[in-house]
Amino acid sequence: MDLSHIFNLKKSLHIAFCAVFIACSSLAGRAQEHDNTNDPHVTRSEMNAPHEEKEEDISATILHHIADAHEWHFWGHGEHKVSIPLPVILWTENGLVAFMSSKHDENDHGTEIFEEKGQQLVNYHGKYYYPAATKDAHGAYVALDENAVPNNAKPFDISITKNVVSLFLSIIFLVLIFTKVAKSYRVREGKAPKGLQSLLEPIILFVRDDIARPQLGHRYAAFMPYLLTVFFFVWLNNLMGLIPFFPGGANVTGNISVTMMLALCTFILTTINGNKSYWGHVFTPHVPWWLYPLMIPVEIIGLFTKPIALMIRLFANITAGHILILSLISLIFILKSVLVAGIAVPFVLFISVIELVVGFIQAFIFTILSALFIGMAVAEEHVEHH
Numbered sequence: 001m002d003l004s005h006i007f008n009l010k011k012s013l014h015i016a017f018c019a020v021f022i023a024c025s026s027l028a029g030r031a032q033e034h035d036n037t038n039d040p041h042v043t044r045s046e047m048n049a050p051h052e053e054k055e056e057d058i059s060a061t062i063l064h065h066i067a068d069a070h071e072w073h074f075w076g077h078g079e080h081k082v083s084i085p086l087p088v089i090l091w092t093e094n095g096l097v098a099f100m101s102s103k104h105d106e107n108d109h110g111t112e113i114f115e116e117k118g119q120q121l122v123n124y125h126g127k128y129y130y131p132a133a134t135k136d137a138h139g140a141y142v143a144l145d146e147n148a149v150p151n152n153a154k155p156f157d158i159s160i161t162k163n164v165v166s167l168f169l170s171i172i173f174l175v176l177i178f179t180k181v182a183k184s185y186r187v188r189e190g191k192a193p194k195g196l197q198s199l200l201e202p203i204i205l206f207v208r209d210d211i212a213r214p215q216l217g218h219r220y221a222a223f224m225p226y227l228l229t230v231f232f233f234v235w236l237n238n239l240m241g242l243i244p245f246f247p248g249g250a251n252v253t254g255n256i257s258v259t260m261m262l263a264l265c266t267f268i269l270t271t272i273n274g275n276k277s278y279w280g281h282v283f284t285p286h287v288p289w290w291l292y293p294l295m296i297p298v299e300i301i302g303l304f305t306k307p308i309a310l311m312i313r314l315f316a317n318i319t320a321g322h323i324l325i326l327s328l329i330s331l332i333f334i335l336k337s338v339l340v341a342g343i344a345v346p347f348v349l350f351i352s353v354i355e356l357v358v359g360f361i362q363a364f365i366f367t368i369l370s371a372l373f374i375g376m377a378v379a380e381e382h383v384e385h386h
Helices: 009-036 044-048 058-066 162-187 196-242 256-273 276-283 289-335 338-378
Strands: 071-075 082-085 087-092 095-100 109-116 119-124 127-129
Touching: 058 289, 071 162, 087 119, 162 196, 196 256, 196 289, 196 338, 256 289, 256 338, 276 289, 276 338, 289 338
Parallel strands: none
Antiparallel strands: 071 082, 087 095, 109 119, 119 127
């Protein structure tokens, strides 16, 4: 099957550009989302009684594993912790401040103020805030509300976190893989596929014949670079999120900022390519004129609910899968019995296999819905002849 029209140099660069655009856009959106994530934290009473035995906060542990972080943690805690520190980049009142996360991670309870380039900050469970003027009753420079969320002002966080590193790693993999595949199509034009080309060609044909053509008709070729980029980007990151060790383990597609930017890309393509018929259905729907005040707002709202559904569907399904696996493992510690492992571990293995399938299905669903929304925007209106 000749796919050289898809994998010529121009469209290969188009795919690479789409991937880099998604990465850079996700970085900007992710920065503030990272600050608003509810990371696990110990209570103030636990800080004052470090030697007392306390129940493991399972929900906090699970949230910690699916949340973003300023380091790539492997194992251990305190002096025995093994991790890869990542750059912390903050835009503060005194300008740009940058340092490695390991420099100020010894105290993350907000009880010590540190200074970088003349700017005072406190580390509270991996997030950085401007310190309060005075300590609270527990010696911390962080004021918490009734939900134990800090009220302190904070700098704008544009750090290179675990999710950002994983995101760029996946893009590098995709660019290298598809550059090689594109070269194979040019060198072996008209010949049977071989090697990596033969492995990926059935999937590429699947995206073309079962996703792009049915939804986009004769205009499918113009959108193939984007659809291929989205499909393989989502699928690869879904799979990398299931790997429990470096370079996997980051919850990229379970980060709502990333899924938001992916959905925004689809929304932009849909809006830009909408034809006269598409916008006519929005602003002059086929209903009696006196229903326009009702239907036009509904149609406009519908323009935004489509990408919102795309965003939430991918985020919720991937996050739910990670939480389910971690919850099953946590049963061993909740019930404090090794016998539970005999039931929990097989279930975890089973769900992990299911997650491999779900990773592909979610990539398929996101891509086919994107193709459907774009197809609705570019479809020509059919005129009935009597």
